[in-house]
Amino acid sequence: MDLRTRISTDLKQAMKDKAVDRLSTLRLVNAAIKDKDIDARAEGNDDGVGDSEVLAILGKMAKQRLESARAYEEGGRLDLAEREREEILVIEEFLPRQLDADETKAAVDSAVKETGATTIRDMGKVMGVLKAKYTGQMDFGSVGAVLKDRLSN
The missing domain is CATH 1.10.10.410 (Arc Repressor Mutant, subunit A)
Structure with missing residues (x-):
């Protein structure tokens, strides 16, 4: 199963489970992928982005959230930092294992x-x-x- 299908399947399951936070994160991921698809189609690639580009998008999103979590912690907003870390966990489910x-x-x-x-x-x-x-x-x-x-x- 390709990455895009896994994300879509998990999004539907989150809707059924009424997992609000997970659903929100998966919708953000889906939106980011669709944005890149639109950019790719504008450049003449009718198929949109492939799995390698989706992995890059996910990696970038995880990194952004990690930076945000650090900034929130420095600012004393531990509730927002925790929210960012929860989003990272959802995003990392779709990323391959990191090399040590x-x-x-x-x-x-x-x-x-x-x-x-x-x-x-x-x-x-x-x-x-x-x-x-x-x-x-x-x-x-x-x-x-x-x-x-x-x-x-």
Whole structure:
């Protein structure tokens, strides 16, 4: 079952279960996907976005909510921070398992070997390979630092 179908099925189940918070989050996810579909159709892609783009959307939404939760905690709004964290849990149900530090390092090493990268200038090629294979499975912000360290040695 593709990601879009899973989200739609879970949305319908949340309606039946009258799970208001879950339903709200799933509707936000669905709306974000539909927005990207509209953009894709405007660019001539009649099929809309694929699973890799949906994973990117979900990853971005989870990251935004994490940043919001931190800001709410710093501002003393623990109720709003908790709400954001609950939304993250719903979104993460659709994301693949995140790679741990060792797995991330192994993936970086593999991508470096695959591309034949030797200097920092090759970083873009390596990141392209990593994004193609591991979208939604790793935080590419932190991967950049690991990759820089690997290529500078």
